[in-house]
Amino acid sequence: MHLVADAGLFLRPVVYLRQEIKMRSSLIGKIEKAKRYAQERDRVTFSGFTAVFRGENDSHKISYANKKWHCTCNFFSQWEICSHTMALQQILGDMLPREALASPMETQPAEK
Helix, strand or coil, rough: CEEEECCCCEEHHHHHHHHHHHHHHHHHHHHHHHHHHCHHHCCCCCCCCEEEEECCCEEEEEEEEEEEECCCCCHHHHHHHHHHHHHHHHHHEEEEEEHHHHHHHCCCCCCC
């Protein structure tokens, strides 16, 4: 290991400089990979999450877990679907599992 000196002052070892350059190039590679992954949205499928949706009148907590949606708005409590969950279905699209894209109306048998 060689020490780099300038005007009689000892600076950090050259080995550290090489390691720092290696770390930066590794990070650059990861950033490039992340950009590519971000374009390939089919790589991601949500199995569950929680979000806050700012509606026109209030904010609502929305979640998707165990193959079911939930929203704290009054409409959802009656219909098991609402504008907030439908908006997230559109925003997340193919990143949701198939059952998360179906409305409760589509999954229930028709009345006789």
